[in-house]
Amino acid sequence: MKFCVGLIALLFALFSNVQGNEESKKKFKEHVETAGKECYEKHNPTDGDINALKTFDVPPTDNGKCFTGCVFEGLNMFKDGKMTIPEFMEKAKEWVPEKEKQDKLENVLNTCKSQVTSEDKCVFSKQIMECFHTHKDETDGAREYLAKVYSE
Secondary structure (H helix, E strand, O other): OHHHHHHHHHHHHHHHOOOOOHHHHHHHHHHHHHHHHHHHHHHOOOHHHHHHHHOOOOOOOHHHHHHHHHHHHHOOOEEOOEEOHHHHHHHHOOOOOOHHHHHHHHHHHHHHHOOOOOOOHHHHHHHHHHHHHHOHHHHHHHHHHHHHHHHO
């Protein structure tokens, strides 16, 4: 389950700004684990890929990028070659109960949508993560949280 630890930490930190009640954390973990298990079996990411996700970096291998894209697809962020923000936000509301944080997340996703040009989920995952990196004000909480979690 090492893949789930890294991916759950990455996504939860990013999409909930590290805050959330226990119920939202539980729902988030369930959704990511469901998508992650299936994607892990399909794409077999390396330890280096998982370690990259733990530090909020783009996985170095194609399998890692495809694994991440598969999970994003399983969370309704990407479907049929397109970024699907409304569908994703419907699901994300279960993990991010605060309206202000929902708006912040949606704004970052809308900004990144114009920078994500690939219809391939493997390339999409790289492009969306690179976009998150260019919006540090909105996403640095994720990097700081991961550094804290994995330094313990």
